[in-house]
Amino acid sequence: MTPEEQVERLKQFRVELGAIEHSVSDDYLEQFLIARSWNIAGAKDQLLKTFEWRKTNDVDHHPVATLENKLPVLYAVRGYQSIPDSNLEALPGVSESVLRINKYMGGACLHKTDREGCPIYIERLGYHKAKDIAKHATVEEVQGYHVGCNEFLHRVVMKDCSKAAGRHINRETVIFDCTNMGWSQLHMPALYFIRAIADCDQKYYPETLNKFFLVNAPGAFVYVWKIVKAWLDPGTIAKIQIIGSDFKEPLLKQIAPENLPAFLGGECTCEHMDGGCVPSQVLKNAKPLEPQAHNENVPTAYNTEIMKNAKTSDVVRGPTFY
Ligand SMILES: [Zn+2]
Structure with a gap:
């Protein structure tokens, strides 16, 4: 056309x-x-x-962390103007379910921008304790967490990236690092979480993916991919690049070295932050997050009172951002 x-x-x-x-x-x-x-x-x-x-689901009013409201972030954030570099912490207001899920995650961070000005989301998928996530969290909790992250990404970070790029940015580049991935990740209940997340994104956040890199994919990944692929739209599949250990060159083509973590072949180490570029409790490069009494056990990303009262009106379908 x-x-x-x-x-x-x-x-x-x-x-x-x-x-x-x-x-x-x-x-x-x-x-x-x-x-x-x-x-x-x-x-x-x-x-x-x-x-x-x-x-x-009252998603338009889902609270998001901004410089003004000082709500805690839901995952690690690096390199944006409108939100200081931060880590997920057991601060008042963050739900206990978010902290519990993170305990078993290999590490996740919204880390700077690619050469097109799109934010980069990095997840250390290979270090996920897949069986523990499936055992200790529900699909509802994982979805609640995911929607909270999506709203923050689209309302706060995309807006920031649009301003920096001088054009409307509404897509993110995703890197799933499969280093350390083994047969323990081939756990069907855990894969159903991926299905629920992919389903939510494809239905309600269409065309928000720029590029998707699966790097250091081991042989075992072929079996996971066969299952997961069936759940994805052709448009999503077309954006996914599965790369083995020779990931450095394709990543650097998309991302400047200073914006790419050293463990992925770039130059960034984020030394000023606990956990560096991608804090991980599984890798123990960041302090452990122990839920406190002020972290409520609810399936939403924030405590009930914050979900009710910290409403924001800046929604994703609004006017062009820059
Ligand atoms: Zn970094």
């Missing part, structure tokens, strides 16, 4: 939508059109379902 035809399709989409409850940017509508291969009826159906899901 030519760019002119795409503009025309976007206009038709607006006409087809008619009067809707929310104002939406062209960029946001385009995400739904691309996800549905520019089919207007399909895009409309997905958009209306997203509105419904956001309303039912």
Whole structure:
């Protein structure tokens, strides 16, 4: 489809939508059109379902950490203007379930930007204690945590990246580091968590992926990939690059060395932060997070009172950010 035809399709989409409850940017509508291969009826159906899901779960008002409200972050953050470099900590307001899930995670961080200005999310998948996550957390808790992270990413970090790049940024680049991955990760209940997360992203946050690198993938990964691939949209699969130990060159093509952690072939070490670029309790490079009495046992990312009261109005479908 030519760019002119795409503009025309976007206009038709607006006409087809008619009067809707929310104002939406062209960029946001385009995400739904691309996800549905520019089919207007399909895009409309997905958009209306997203509105419904956001309303039912009050996602528009999900609290997000900002410089002003000083809410604690839900995962490690490095290299953005609008939020100081931070780690997840057992601070008042963070739910106990978030801390419990992190205890078994190999490490995760939203770490600087790629050469296109998109934020980079790094997860040390190979160090996940997959069986423990499945044993000690529920799908509802993992989803609650994921939605909290997504809202922060889209409302705070994407906005920051858009300002820095001088253009609308609504996609993230993801690196899953499979170093240390073995047969223990081939655990079906744990893979169902990946399914729930992929399902949520593909339905309600369409076309928000820029590039996806799976690096240092061992032979065993072929079996995991066969299972996971069946749960993904063709558009998502097309963006995924599975790379073995020769990951340095493809990563540096996408990411400047100063923005890429040294363990992935770059130059960054984030020495100023506990845990460096990607803090990990499993790798014990950061202090352990012990839940306190002020960390409530709820399936949401923050305590109930914060979920109710720390509402923010800046939603993802809003006007272009820069
Ligand atoms: Zn770093």
